[in-house]
Structures are given as structure tokens and as C-alpha cells.
Amino acid sequence: MIYTLTLNPAIDYVMEVGPIRWGGTNRARQAAAWPGGKGINVSTVLSRLGVETVALGFVAGATGEALAAAVAAQGVAADFLRLPGGETRVNVKLRGREETELNAPGPHVAPEDMARLYGQLERLARGDTLVLAGSVPSSLSPGVYGEILAHLAGRGVRAVVDAEGESLARALPCRPFLVKPNRAELEALWGGPLETEAGLVRAAEALRARGAENVLVSLGPEGALLVDQTGAVRRRRAAPGRAVNTVGAGDSMVAGFLAGADRGWETALALGVAAGCATAFSPGLARREDILALYRTLPPEG
Ligand SMILES: Nc1ncnc2c1ncn2[C@@H]1O[C@H](COP(=O)(O)OP(=O)(O)OP(=O)(O)O)[C@@H](O)[C@H]1O
Ligand SMILES: [Mg+2]
Numbered sequence: 001m002i003y004t005l006t007l008n009p010a011i012d013y014v015m016e017v018g019p020i021r022w023g024g025t026n027r028a029r030q031a032a033a034w035p036g037g038k039g040i041n042v043s044t045v046l047s048r049l050g051v052e053t054v055a056l057g058f059v060a061g062a063t064g065e066a067l068a069a070a071v072a073a074q075g076v077a078a079d080f081l082r083l084p085g086g087e088t089r090v091n092v093k094l095r096g097r098e099e100t101e102l103n104a105p106g107p108h109v110a111p112e113d114m115a116r117l118y119g120q121l122e123r124l125a126r127g128d129t130l131v132l133a134g135s136v137p138s139s140l141s142p143g144v145y146g147e148i149l150a151h152l153a154g155r156g157v158r159a160v161v162d163a164e165g166e167s168l169a170r171a172l173p174c175r176p177f178l179v180k181p182n183r184a185e186l187e188a189l190w191g192g193p194l195e196t197e198a199g200l201v202r203a204a205e206a207l208r209a210r211g212a213e214n215v216l217v218s219l220g221p222e223g224a225l226l227v228d229q230t231g232a233v234r235r236r237r238a239a240p241g242r243a244v245n246t247v248g249a250g251d252s253m254v255a256g257f258l259a260g261a262d263r264g265w266e267t268a269l270a271l272g273v274a275a276g277c278a279t280a281f282s283p284g285l286a287r288r289e290d291i292l293a294l295y296r297t298l299p300p301e302g
């Protein structure tokens with residue numbers, strides 16, 4: 001079973017707008033609300049690919065119930081923990097000529113809530129996968145992903161970490177099965193720009209030296225690079241196409257990669273890239289048919 005954990009999910013409220021007048025009344029041409037949160041995105045794409053998954057995480061208040069209902073309506077299995085106070089955040093995305101995001105901090109997560117989460121994680125056993133994705137709420141330590149992985153150590157659970165900065169850095173010593181930085185996240189950990197393929201490989205190798213088993217670097221329109229657990233480097237280019245919405249492309253890539261992971265690295269990488277592209281090329285998250293069609297027509301390795 002693939003579990004995903006979203007500590008700080010959100011409802012994404014997407015509004016199509018013209019030029020914003022600060023201090024005036026602005027009207028949106030269109031508005032829609034989507035369940036948001038990186039782990040939830042991973043679970044959604046996994047379900048569409050027919051892979052069994054359960055989304056875990058914290059929700060709170062009326063917006064938390066709305067989020068849980070929206071996830072259920074997408075046919076995604078979830079087992080969210082309710083927080084006693086606060087409200088799951090509603091993040092506002094303004095789509096105009098540029099994309100502007102307004103993200104709220106989210107509800108407070110107390111030590112008792114974390115204790116309930118640890119209770120829930122007791123069900124994870126050998127062969128299960130846990131995907132830790134997205135930002136850590138400010139009420140928790142940035143080391144919380146590392147703490148969760150330390151707690152699961154020795155249980156044979158495959159961990160995937162898609163996070164940035166401290167939260168990723170402090171998970172590395174727990175030997176996660178996979179980390180998926182994008183270029184900017186890798187550069188931040190490396191401490192400088194990475195302009196060449198050789199540089200990217202060196203930085204990915206450095207993450208392996210710090211504990212990650214497999215490092216999947218997503219490169220937006222340039223596809224992805226994988227340094228696997230044997231140190232072998234694989235490179236896969238993105239499919240040609242026009243990007244309309246890249247939000248969730250990285251999460252889709254994680255889902256595709258995991259869906260293919262039992263069929264070898266070549267398949268995992270190709271399905272990951274195809275799923276990322278399928279999301280980038282569509283208004284919402286990737287649909288199964290689009291992922292499989294792009295997978296079949298993806299440019300060959302190299
Ligand atoms: N503009 C694009 N054109 C084609 N493919 C894209 C584009 N953007 C993303 N992709 C696909 O999606 C994958 C992941 O994208 P990206 O590197 O942008 O992830 P990310 O920054 O982690 O995204 P997010 O965190 O918003 O989900 C890429 O490796 C590629 O396969
Ligand atoms: Mg990402």
C-alpha cells in the first residue's frame with residue numbers, strides 16, 4: 001500500500017482575473033475550488049493509475065470537512081485526522097497574465113495530534129510506502145519528516161520525501177528510498193546554481209552520499225534525471241507539448257514513478273516523466289489515458 005502524508009493540506013481556490021487593482025474591488029471571471037496538498041495530489045494520480053493508496057494528513061474545521069469530501073468525491077481513499085481547533089487553509093491562486101499565490105499558514109498541530117498520527121502509522125508494514133510531501137506547518141519542527149522516518153526505522157517501509165530545505169535535509173540520514181527535488185530545491189541544498197548536466201549529477205550524488213537511495217531530479221520542461229541506488233544515471237526528456245498548468249506536475253511525477261517502480265528504473269522514470277507532462281499539459285491533475293498515451297510516445301532515453 002502506498003500511503004501519502006500531507007501535514008498541511010489546503011483547498012486551492014483558483015480565480016481567473018484581469019489586472020488586479022490594489023485597494024479596489026476586483027472581479028474574477030471564473031472561480032473553482034480544488035483539494036490541494038502535495039500528498040493528496042500524489043494519491044489522486046496513483047488512484048487514477050489504479051495503484052492502491054491512502055491519503056493521510058490533518059484537517060480542521062468546516063474547510064477541512066469540505067476538503068475531505070472533495071477528496072472522497074475524486075474516489076481517493078483517505079484517513080484524515082481531525083484537529084480540535086482552527087480551519088484547514090484556503091489558498092488563493094490568482095490566474096491572470098501571471099500566477100500569484102496567497103498561501104495561508106494553516107491550523108496549529110499540537111504534540112497530541114502528532115501522537116495520534118504516530119498511532120496511525122503503526123499500521124505501516126514491510127513493503128508499504130510512505131510519501132512525505134509538501135511543506136511542514138509552522139507549529140511543527142522542520143525536522144518532523146526526519147522524526148517520522150526515524151520512528152519507522154527497521155520496519156521495512158519505503159520512504160519518499162518530496163520537500164525542500166531543512167525538512168528534506170533532516171530526512172536524508174534516515175535513508176529514504178526516493179527524494180525528488182526540482183532544480184531550485186537541489187540548487188538550494190547544493191548551495192549554488194547548477195547549470196550543467198554534470199553539475200546536476202554531482203549534486204544528486206551528494207544527496208545520495210547524505211543518505212538518499214534514489215534521487216529523481218525534476219527539470220520542468222526539460223524532463224528529469226535519475227541517479228539510482230547503484231549510482232547509474234538516467235536521463236529522460238519531457239514529451240513535446242504546451243504547458244497550461246504546471247501545479248502538481250512534480251507530485252504527478254512522484255506518483256508515476258512509484259506506479260512503475262516495481263517494473264525497473266527505466267519504466268519508473270518514463271512513467272514519472274509522462275505523468276508530470278500529462279499534468280503540465282492539462283488544466284488539472286493528469287488523467288490516466290493521457291499519462292499512458294504520453295508514456296508510449298515519450299522520446300527515448302538519453
Ligand atoms: N512546462 C513543462 N513542459 C513539459 N513537461 C513539464 C513541464 N513542467 C513540468 N513538466 C513535467 O513534470 C515534471 C515535474 O515538473 P517540475 O520539475 O516542474 O516539478 P515541481 O517543480 O516539483 O512541481 P510541483 O512541486 O509544482 O508539483 C517534469 O519532470 C516534466 O516531466
Ligand atoms: Mg515539487
